[in-house]
Amino acid sequence: xxxxxxxxxxxxxxxxxxxxxxxxxxxxxxxxxxxxxxxxxxxxxxxxxxxxxxxxxxxxxxxxxxxxxxxxxxxxxxxxxxxxxxxxxxxxxxxxxxxxxxxxxxxxxxxxxxxxxxxxxxxxxxxxxxxxxxxxxxxxxxxxxxxxxxxxxxxxxxxxxxxxxxxxxxxxxxxxxxxxxxxxxxxxxxxxxxxxxxxxxxxxxxxxxxxxxxxxxxxxxxxxxxxxxxxxxxxxxxxxxxxxxxxxxxxxxxxxxxxxxxxxxxxxxxxxxxxxxxxxxxxxxxxxxxxxxxxxxxxxxxxxxxxxxxxxxxxxxxxxxxxxxxxxxxxxxxxxxxxxxxxxxxxxxxxxxxxxxxxxx
Numbered sequence: 246x247x248x249x250x251x252x253x254x255x256x257x258x259x260x261x262x263x264x265x266x267x268x269x270x271x272x273x274x275x276x277x278x279x280x281x282x283x284x285x286x287x288x289x290x291x292x293x294x295x296x297x298x299x300x301x302x303x304x305x306x307x308x309x310x311x312x313x314x315x316x317x318x319x320x321x322x323x324x325x326x327x328x329x330x331x332x333x334x335x336x337x338x339x340x341x342x343x344x345x346x347x348x349x350x351x352x353x354x355x356x357x358x359x360x361x362x363x364x365x366x367x368x369x370x371x372x373x374x375x376x377x378x379x380x381x382x383x384x385x386x387x388x389x390x391x392x393x394x395x396x397x398x399x400x401x402x403x404x405x406x407x408x409x410x411x412x413x414x415x416x417x418x419x420x421x422x423x424x425x426x427x428x429x430x431x432x433x434x435x436x437x438x439x440x441x442x443x444x445x446x447x448x449x450x451x452x453x454x455x456x457x458x459x460x461x462x463x464x465x466x467x468x469x470x471x472x473x474x475x476x477x478x479x480x481x482x483x484x485x486x487x488x489x490x491x492x493x494x495x496x497x498x499x500x501x502x503x504x505x506x507x508x509x510x511x512x513x514x515x516x517x518x519x520x521x522x523x524x525x526x527x528x529x530x531x532x533x534x535x536x537x538x539x540x541x542x543x544x545x546x547x548x549x550x551x552x553x554x555x556x557x558x559x560x561x562x563x564x565x566x567x568x569x570x571x572x573x574x575x576x577x578x579x580x581x582x583x584x585x586x587x588x589x590x591x592x593x594x595x596x597x598x599x600x601x602x603x604x605x606x
Contacts, residue, residue: 257456258294258353259330261526263346294353296328298391301356306364306401307379314560317413320380321365323397325356327385329417331455332527333484336384338518347519352457355391362400366598369408376595379405382415382440390457392420402427405436408598411590415440415481417458419467425474432476435591441468441506442481443497445490453531454489465504472505477588480506484514485570487542488535494570495577502581509583511574513546513562521551542566 308320326340330352337347345354368374381387387398405412406427414421414428414437421428421439431437441464445451451461458464471478480501485491494511501509516524528536540551546562547553553563561567578584 257330258349259332259334259454259456259527260348260352260523261530263348263350294349296353296355296391298355298357298395301325301358302360303358303364305368306358306361307368308384313556315383317380317383318377320383321361321387321401322384323358323361323381323387323395323401324385324389324391325358326351326354328352328355328389328391329386329455329458331417331458332524333454333486333514333516333520334385335515335517335520337520337523339384341519348523355389357391357395357397359395359397361397362404365401365404369404369410370598374597376410376592378411378413378590378592380413380415386416386418387414388416388418388420399424399427404598406431408596409434409436409594411436411592411595413438413440413590415442417442417455417464419459419463422467422470425471425476428471428476429474432474434594436594438477438479438588438590439471440479440481441465441471442483443501444482444484444486445493446496446500447493450490453527454486465500468501468504468506472507477507478505479508479510479588480504482509482511482574484512486514486539487546487566488539489532491570494573498574498577498581498583502583506583507586508588509574509578511570512560513567513570514543515559516543516547516552517554518552 306321308322310318310320325343326345327334327336334351337351340347340351340354343354343356345351369376381398381401392398402412402424404410409431412431416439421441428437428439443461443464445454446461448460448462451458459467468478468480480497482494482497485494498509514524525536525540528539532539544550545564546566548558548563553559562570
């Protein structure tokens with residue numbers, strides 16, 4: 246099967262091609278949709294690529310997992326696909342289930358789930374439901390740009406506030422601050438915490454690595470705003486990209502500590518399935534001088550492969566490079582006073598949502 250053509254980088258988009266998922270025998274998508282019909286303008290630049298949003302009607306909204314690698318067993322994803330366009334996003338392959346590419350389709354052909362609050366209410370009201378923290382932002386960002394219009398994440402938070410159900414939020418967007426009126430009162434009860442993902446402090450790197458995310462400076466301001474409001478807030482250096490962002494680790498942690506963050510964690514970059522060819526194409530477009538060096542280092546972290554899918558090692562990496570990153574991270578956190586305490590959210594305040602009959606009285 247021929248590879249899709251590699252195109253010049255598009256302003257505001259992460260992927261440089263629409264990789265075809267081969268795991269599901271989908272047809273090759275060399276010319277995908279109307280975005281290639283226009284080709285180029287007189288200056289040789291590719292035209293702007295439009296974002297579309299389709300309504301999705303799932304039967305349930307709480308996703309369960311039994312992974313030993315993550316600290317939660319349930320999550321909510323209000324959207325499928327993510328306009329932030331982070332080239333390294335491990336969620337990209339999920340778009341293949343809609344017969345769409347994990348490349349440009351993932352960041353331009355989005356799906357919204359407006360029934361999420363209603364589904365959440367029904368699932369929390371189910372007989373025998375046992376509360377545990379619900380994680381937002383584990384697959385696609387709950388505060389990506391379309392949340393400003395659709396407000397599905399906020400509506401789900403309103404259900405959790407009503408039922409006093411614990412939740413965590415992980416995001417690359419300062420838009421989370423808009424919901425402080427919901428998050429802060431829950432945090433005061435020990436029911437909420439937020440993680441801001443900051444992978445680089447360099448605006449130029451951010452513009453290509455995660456093109457439609459708010460700037461790193463805005464995310465740091467969001468950390469401070471949340472901390473000032475009494476919300477336990479951590480910073481995620483996820484992912485750390487060797488030869489691209491790894492030299493910033495200590496600087497990011499220092500900036501996080503200055504903003505008041507209570508803790509931090511990091512993950513080496515992961516390149517599952519179609520993410521690997523997309524990332525390689527991105528390297529060729531933006532860092533051709535060091536592309537081979539970057540991939541060699543990633544492979545040294547992943548047992549000689551582009552990706553390590555195994556439990557435990559997939560999140561931490563292996564070998565000298567992984568050990569060096571862990572050592573640097575540990576020393577920096579100790580020096581800055583981060584990660585002094587372990588966060589545990591309460592579950593004993595939960596009360597099931599009232600049914601329609603109860604609301605009559």
